Amino acid sequence: MMFHQIPATIKARMVQLEAADQTDRADGTAHHQRLRQVPPETGRFLALMASLAPAGPMLEIGASGGYSSLWLALACRQLGRQLTSYEILPAKAALARQTVEAAEVDDCVRLVEGDGMEGLRAAEPLAFVFLDADKDRSLAYLVLIMDRLLPGGLLLADNAISHRDKMTPMIEAAAADPRLDSLVVPIGKGVLVCRRTL
Numbered sequence: 001m002m003f004h005q006i007p008a009t010i011k012a013r014m015v016q017l018e019a020a021d022q023t024d025r026a027d028g029t030a031h032h033q034r035l036r037q038v039p040p041e042t043g044r045f046l047a048l049m050a051s052l053a054p055a056g057p058m059l060e061i062g063a064s065g066g067y068s069s070l071w072l073a074l075a076c077r078q079l080g081r082q083l084t085s086y087e088i089l090p091a092k093a094a095l096a097r098q099t100v101e102a103a104e105v106d107d108c109v110r111l112v113e114g115d116g117m118e119g120l121r122a123a124e125p126l127a128f129v130f131l132d133a134d135k136d137r138s139l140a141y142l143v144l145i146m147d148r149l150l151p152g153g154l155l156l157a158d159n160a161i162s163h164r165d166k167m168t169p170m171i172e173a174a175a176a177d178p179r180l181d182s183l184v185v186p187i188g189k190g191v192l193v194c195r196r197t198l
Helices: 008-026 040-051 067-079 090-102 116-121 135-146 164-176
Strands: 058-061 083-087 109-113 126-131 149-158 180-185 191-196
Touching: 008 040, 008 067, 008 090, 040 067, 040 126, 040 149, 040 191, 058 067, 058 116, 067 083, 067 090, 067 109, 083 090, 083 116, 090 109, 116 135, 126 135, 135 149, 135 164, 149 164, 164 180, 164 191
Parallel strands: 058 083, 058 126, 083 109, 126 149
Antiparallel strands: 149 191, 180 191
């Protein structure tokens, strides 16, 4: 499946969520209630990177309304894999569940309402992780992810530029870790891309 040939059910839900996100940003919706999803160009980048991951489970921490989950679902279908996506806020988890159902991606996306940190502690070795959660805990997430990331596995973390103040400990730790190659990619709000080499 090419990422410019998006199935109609997925595309329709993407368009709905993009419109809702724009409305949230324009009408003064409280920050914690907004979707706060990645922009489309970041979504496409996520799908491309996920499609390059080695064989193994894929994990998303911070589903919000499920927009990034849809992009990752495209890669999962291409590879015949499954994405497990965590969302800790009940209202957003309910919206993400609606997204999975409406876009008809429940064959490759499993949504879990709960803390992604706890999910990580119980996770099998992982091939791909997308982190878009509590930036204050980004370094703690990195430590847990590195304990579970397969050789050749990819970790992508959003907001590496827009929230640089909170993401700096994670970015610096990734750069200093001899097991990782890492780079901040200036797409969307900035994406930290890490690949485990050892």
